Amino acid sequence: MYVMAEPKTKRGQIRRAKILAAAETVMGDQGFSAASIAEITRLADTALGTFYVYFTSKEQVFRELVLEMGRITRAIVGEAISDAPDRLSAERAGLEAFLRFVAERPQLYRIVEEARFVDPEAYRDYFWHFGQAYTLGLREAQKRGEISAGDPEVRAYALMGISKALGDRYVLWEETPDIERVVEEAHKMICHGLAP
Amino acid sequence: MYVMAEPKTKRGQIRRAKILAAAETVMGDQGFSAASIAEITRLADTALGTFYVYFTSKEQVFRELVLEMGRITRAIVGEAISDAPDRLSAERAGLEAFLRFVAERPQLYRIVEEARFVDPEAYRDYFWHFGQAYTLGLREAQKRGEISAGDPEVRAYALMGISKALGDRYVLWEETPDIERVVEEAHKMICHGLAP
DNA sequence: CTGAAACCTGAATCATTATTCATGTATGTC
DNA sequence: GACATACATGAATAATGATTCAGGTTTCAG
Numbered sequence: 001m002y003v004m005a006e007p008k009t010k011r012g013q014i015r016r017a018k019i020l021a022a023a024e025t026v027m028g029d030q031g032f033s034a035a036s037i038a039e040i041t042r043l044a045d046t047a048l049g050t051f052y053v054y055f056t057s058k059e060q061v062f063r064e065l066v067l068e069m070g071r072i073t074r075a076i077v078g079e080a081i082s083d084a085p086d087r088l089s090a091e092r093a094g095l096e097a098f099l100r101f102v103a104e105r106p107q108l109y110r111i112v113e114e115a116r117f118v119d120p121e122a123y124r125d126y127f128w129h130f131g132q133a134y135t136l137g138l139r140e141a142q143k144r145g146e147i148s149a150g151d152p153e154v155r156a157y158a159l160m161g162i163s164k165a166l167g168d169r170y171v172l173w174e175e176t177p178d179i180e181r182v183v184e185e186a187h188k189m190i191c192h193g194l195a196p
Numbered sequence: 197m198y199v200m201a202e203p204k205t206k207r208g209q210i211r212r213a214k215i216l217a218a219a220e221t222v223m224g225d226q227g228f229s230a231a232s233i234a235e236i237t238r239l240a241d242t243a244l245g246t247f248y249v250y251f252t253s254k255e256q257v258f259r260e261l262v263l264e265m266g267r268i269t270r271a272i273v274g275e276a277i278s279d280a281p282d283r284l285s286a287e288r289a290g291l292e293a294f295l296r297f298v299a300e301r302p303q304l305y306r307i308v309e310e311a312r313f314v315d316p317e318a319y320r321d322y323f324w325h326f327g328q329a330y331t332l333g334l335r336e337a338q339k340r341g342e343i344s345a346g347d348p349e350v351r352a353y354a355l356m357g358i359s360k361a362l363g364d365r366y367v368l369w370e371e372t373p374d375i376e377r378v379v380e381e382a383h384k385m386i387c388h389g390l391a392p
Numbered sequence: 393c394t395g396a397a398a399c400c401t402g403a404a405t406c407a408t409t410a411t412t413c414a415t416g417t418a419t420g421t422c
Numbered sequence: 423g424a425c426a427t428a429c430a431t432g433a434a435t436a437a438t439g440a441t442t443c444a445g446g447t448t449t450c451a452g
Contacts, residue, residue: 008398009449015399031313033229036439047401052441088390117227117310124369131365147390154381155390157365158358165357166350169327173320185350193389194343194351195284204428205419211429232409243431245412254410 002056016054018044023061024068028107032062032118059119066115066122069108070129076101087141092187095163099179102167109167131156162186198252212250214240219257220264224303228258228314255315262311262318265304266325272297283337288383291359295375298363305363327352358382 007013022044027035037058041048055061080097084090102109115123134156141147170182203209218240223231233254237244251257276293280286298305311319330352337343366378 011449012399037441038439048440049402049442050400053399058440091390114313117313127364145392148388148392150384150390151381154362154366154378155385157361158382158385161357161359161361162354163357164361165353168323169353170350182350185347186354188346189351189354189389191389191391192344193385193387194287194346195387196341196344207419208429233411234409244410245432246430248411249429 003060004054004056007054012054015044015046015050019046019051019054020061020064020068024065024107024111027062027065027114028110031110032058032114062111062115063119063122065108065111066119066126069112070126072108073098073101073112074130074133081137087138087144087146088187088191090137090141091159091190092183095166095186095190096179096183098163099167099171099177099183102171103177103179106172109172127160131160134160159190162190199256200250200252203250208250211240211242211246215242215247215250216257216260220261220303220307223258223261223310224306227306228254228310258307258311259315259318261304261307262315262322265308266322268304269294269297269308270326270329277333283333283340283342284383284387286333286337287355287386288379291362291382291386292375292379294359295363295367295373295379298367299373299375302368305368323356326356330356355386358386 007016019040022040023035026040026043029035030039035058037051038048040061041051055064077094077097080093081090084093112123112126115126131153135153138147138152138155142149142152166182166186171177171179203212215236218236219231222236222239225231226235231254233247234244236257237247251260273290273293276289277286280289308319308322311322327349331349334343334348334351338345338348362378362382367373367375
């Protein structure tokens with residue numbers, strides 16, 4: 001997928017950023033196919049044709065948004081777990097940070113999920129990257145004896161799945177999410193499992 | 197959403213079923229928007245217009261497929277766990293059955309996930325229904341002392357999330373999935389958690 | 393100041409497809 | 423075997439919206 005060169009002037013950079021932000025809003029709210037370039041440029045106070053000065057296609061802005069979401073999510077979760085004293089605390093902090101992020105920017109979250117259909121490669125890359133880092137974190141925690149033995153990659157994906165499902169059910173589907181409570185309950189299960 | 201009456205004659209029932217099956221294939225392979233009615237009817241050896249004898253719109257066949265998927269998944273998982281001796285065994289059997297189902301009918305799985313965007317109500321109903329049953333099963337297992345105490349609904353969604361994530365990573369993204377191994381590893385974590 | 397590069401414009405193009413419809417053909421009942 | 427109902431057809435309709443383009447305007451280095 002061909003990508004345009006960076007804008008050379010200040011004005012150009014601002015314009016491009018405005019269009020990208022508008023695309024986030026419109027695509028996040030309405031989904032990829034319902035989002036029209038016309039509406040994106042309208043929201044960005046820009047002429048329709050200007051869109052194609054900065055992006056080669058509708059698909060390309062979308063991909064850009066998915067990449068941005070990857071960077072943001074990793075930054076937010078990474079930050080949240082960075083000063084946890086041990087891995088179990090890190091799991092709790094990471095889950096909580098993720099759920100709060102979903103609550104604050106549901107559009108970005110939606111875009112990543114839609115990427116599964118619009119741009120499967122970007123979607124896969126997103127989780128692959130995240131999964132790699134997650135796996136590594138668990139493997140090292142295991143070496144340090146902070147968690148029990150077990151395949152770190154399977155665990156990483158299982159834990160990502162928990163976050164996503166709880167985000168859907170308790171953040172997106174709920175008027176007033178009680179994130180604290182959900183994190184608490186989930187964390188108990190993550191630490192000790194279901195066995196009596 | 198208006199739904200057509202059932203076909204009255206044998207011929208009609210067969211034709212309708214043929215179109216529905218073709219829709220499953222085409223929509224499952226290409227996704228909702230890339231799937232064209234023309235291709236669906238071509239695959240069903242049927243004239244284009246005949247589609248509208250049986251379905252009111254493209255959206256409506258899609259919904260029909262989502263509902264069908266709901267019935268099938270519940271049947272398959274329900275069957276798998278029905279003769280488990282206790283809840284922890286049931287969790288293992290259910291996870292394994294789900295992963296095998298994803299491996300066998302990836303198109304249907306894809307359709308449900310796409311419903312999140314194409315028909316959010318159907319998507320929500322699907323998980324709501326499943327979540328209700330799952331929660332109930334966990335609550336009763338807890339009463340019987342087969343699992344430890346904890347919010348059964350949060351646990352239900354967490355467990356569904358695990359299944360979905362492992363389905364993505366180890367079934368859809370893998371040439372030759374080793375379902376047995378993944379189930380084994382995940383089940384250890386589900387039973388005992390990460391705590392050392 | 394000035395010219396070239398960069399940026400901006402929005403009407404026109406172009407392609408795609410869901411849906412309709414007017415006109416047949418089959419089915420089953422009497 | 424005739425009639426009504428149900429089913430089948432595919433060309434025509436109609437709407438949509440992504441992308442292009444031919445010509446302006448702004449920026450900024452020299």
